[in-house]
Amino acid sequence: MRTYLECIPCFFKQALEAAKLSGADERTRKKILDEIALSIPKFPLASCPPEMARVIYGTVKRMTGKNDPYAKIKEKSNKLALSVYARLKKKVASSHDRLLTAIELAIAGNIIDYGVKNSLNVGEELNRILNKEDKAISKENSSIFNYRSFRRALKGAKSVLYLADNAGEVVFDRVLIEEIKMSDKDKNIIYAVKEEPVINDALREDALIAGIGEKAAIVSSGLDTPGTVLSLCSKEFLRIFRHADMVISKGQGNFEALSDCGRPVFFLFMAKCPVIARDVRCGLGDVVLLRKTTAKT
Amino acid sequence: MRTYLECIPCFFKQALEAAKLSGADERTRKKILDEIALSIPKFPLASCPPEMARVIYGTVKRMTGKNDPYAKIKEKSNKLALSVYARLKKKVASSHDRLLTAIELAIAGNIIDYGVKNSLNVGEELNRILNKEDKAISKENSSIFNYRSFRRALKGAKSVLYLADNAGEVVFDRVLIEEIKMSDKDKNIIYAVKEEPVINDALREDALIAGIGEKAAIVSSGLDTPGTVLSLCSKEFLRIFRHADMVISKGQGNFEALSDCGRPVFFLFMAKCPVIARDVRCGLGDVVLLRKTTAKT
Numbered sequence: 001m002r003t004y005l006e007c008i009p010c011f012f013k014q015a016l017e018a019a020k021l022s023g024a025d026e027r028t029r030k031k032i033l034d035e036i037a038l039s040i041p042k043f044p045l046a047s048c049p050p051e052m053a054r055v056i057y058g059t060v061k062r063m064t065g066k067n068d069p070y071a072k073i074k075e076k077s078n079k080l081a082l083s084v085y086a087r088l089k090k091k092v093a094s095s096h097d098r099l100l101t102a103i104e105l106a107i108a109g110n111i112i113d114y115g116v117k118n119s120l121n122v123g124e125e126l127n128r129i130l131n132k133e134d135k136a137i138s139k140e141n142s143s144i145f146n147y148r149s150f151r152r153a154l155k156g157a158k159s160v161l162y163l164a165d166n167a168g169e170v171v172f173d174r175v176l177i178e179e180i181k182m183s184d185k186d187k188n189i190i191y192a193v194k195e196e197p198v199i200n201d202a203l204r205e206d207a208l209i210a211g212i213g214e215k216a217a218i219v220s221s222g223l224d225t226p227g228t229v230l231s232l233c234s235k236e237f238l239r240i241f242r243h244a245d246m247v248i249s250k251g252q253g254n255f256e257a258l259s260d261c262g263r264p265v266f267f268l269f270m271a272k273c274p275v276i277a278r279d280v281r282c283g284l285g286d287v288v289l290l291r292k293t294t295a296k297t
Numbered sequence: 298m299r300t301y302l303e304c305i306p307c308f309f310k311q312a313l314e315a316a317k318l319s320g321a322d323e324r325t326r327k328k329i330l331d332e333i334a335l336s337i338p339k340f341p342l343a344s345c346p347p348e349m350a351r352v353i354y355g356t357v358k359r360m361t362g363k364n365d366p367y368a369k370i371k372e373k374s375n376k377l378a379l380s381v382y383a384r385l386k387k388k389v390a391s392s393h394d395r396l397l398t399a400i401e402l403a404i405a406g407n408i409i410d411y412g413v414k415n416s417l418n419v420g421e422e423l424n425r426i427l428n429k430e431d432k433a434i435s436k437e438n439s440s441i442f443n444y445r446s447f448r449r450a451l452k453g454a455k456s457v458l459y460l461a462d463n464a465g466e467v468v469f470d471r472v473l474i475e476e477i478k479m480s481d482k483d484k485n486i487i488y489a490v491k492e493e494p495v496i497n498d499a500l501r502e503d504a505l506i507a508g509i510g511e512k513a514a515i516v517s518s519g520l521d522t523p524g525t526v527l528s529l530c531s532k533e534f535l536r537i538f539r540h541a542d543m544v545i546s547k548g549q550g551n552f553e554a555l556s557d558c559g560r561p562v563f564f565l566f567m568a569k570c571p572v573i574a575r576d577v578r579c580g581l582g583d584v585v586l587l588r589k590t591t592a593k594t
Binding site: 005006008009010012013016026029030033034037038040041045 | 302303305306307309310313323326327330331334335337338342
């Protein structure tokens with residue numbers, strides 16, 4: 001997805017939030033915003049937002065000396081998600097369509113990102129999702145929820161590349177991965193995390209804490225940007241990306257980076273940003289499972 | 298009020314909104330944002346937000362050639378407000394404290410600004426205010442609603458300078474001005490409007506359409522900025538500002554520009570921006586009547 005002009009105010013918001021969290025004083029915060037401001041005219045709108053995010057979080061890191069300001073938030077998210085793991089499993093087990101429920105929960109796990117950014121009470125939100133009746137969050141199949149196509153692709157796939165999004169959310173991913181493995185234990189699942197800390201994106205340690213390592217091979221994309229920007233990925237990761245039978249991509253950042261990548265990808269996310277919702281033609285807050293193949297034009 | 302770092306993302310939002318309304322294509326919009334971006338490092342936080350707003354709206358005006366993009370919105374607001382004028386008067390007439398009700402309505406009229414910026418249905422919102430029971434919106438006297446002090450100051454004042462905010466809202470101001478004149482027809486009321494179009498701020502023509510001319514002398518502040526920035530006002534206006542027995546200031550923009558001006562001012566506005574709400578220590582959406590005398594430090 002290209003960058004829209006509405007993303008620009010948001011770049012400054014994000015920079016400010018990260019700077020605050022890094023403990024920067026007001027003088028440093030202003031310097032950070034000034035530096036971001038000077039980079040705006042140089043940033044082409046044809047690039048995707050995570051490329052600018054790299055500039056933003058890189059600037060904050062460099063000017064505050066804090067390498068991982070979201071470390072505590074990530075730790076808390078992991079703990080919170082692990083504490084509901086048994087309930088997630090129960091929800092799947094009692095469902096009339098286990099795969100669908102596991103997908104829905106994996107997408108619901110994406111609110112952890114929302115929680116961080118908008119100070120929502122993530123715990124309450126999770127309870128709300130877990131306690132609701134066993135009724136599909138999504139319509140089982142619609143223009144923004146391509147469930148049938150997902151199920152078909154999954155059936156035929158020997159190798160599945162699963163692109164992680166946030167810490168905490170990784171536990172929800174585990175539930176979906178376990179569901180996939182249960183129906184076919186020989187499926188080769190590769191779970192890709194970021195190489196360097198950026199926002200609350202999942203790193204190898206988060207995937208390990210969540211227990212993903214028992215069901216999938218954890219690899220690094222080589223990235224320090226919140227979204228799989230292919231031009232910045234490691235060669236090793238790119239080889240996997242090109243050759244995997246199926247790619248499952250979690251979160252908005254990965255959608256922004258890969259929506260025009262040319263190979264089929266299943267995007268699972270909650271539409272939390274109005275710009276993305278407009279791009280996808282869905283409502284704000286919608287649960288999205290989108291198969292895209294569009295090549296870059 | 299100084300500029301806070303949280304104002305910076307909002308500067309870009311405002312620029313984008315004004316550029317859209319001016320019919321700028323995406324290329325021009327980007328150029329406008331780029332120019333605003335380059336001015337950020339040069340803008341001192343000690344200045345008040347309306348000083349930056351002048352840069353923003355000036356840039357949009359220059360780069361689009363549209364002198365008054367909000368003209369239609371202002372016209373619509375005036376019509377809408379005039380259509381409820383009789384009901385406003387009735388509301389005051391049937392109230393147990395006419396002055397208090399007139400003040401509350403004058404502040405409520407400030408939602409017209411809110412409506413423009415957030416696409417709320419102003420008509421519905423006005424109906425809601427007008428239909429509610431005769432119960433004070435505000436607490437009659439509190440730390441953010443200095444009604445007693447206002448009433449006392451008004452009683453002793455021979456001359457009152459009333460600083461207008463937005464088109465449409467001027468009709469609500471008329472109701473308060475008529476109330477003031479009714480209790481003392483010899484009070485000299487001066488109603489100050491902007492000299493040049495900026496956002497939906499009231500100009501002389503808006504005050505005349507609202508019928509303010511019959512009760513007050515309309516003067517121009519000489520400004521093209523959304524807030525009474527004294528260093529930019531005409532000498533004639535400054536003389537009035539210094540010598541008026543009482544100054545009533547409407548809207549957030551005037552608060553931002555005058556909150557540290559050194560002379561006592563009564564600020565009437567709805568706290569629609571979280572930064573201002575924090576500065577005033579009130580809740581978002583609160584109805585504020587604040588007497589301030591703080592000198593610039």
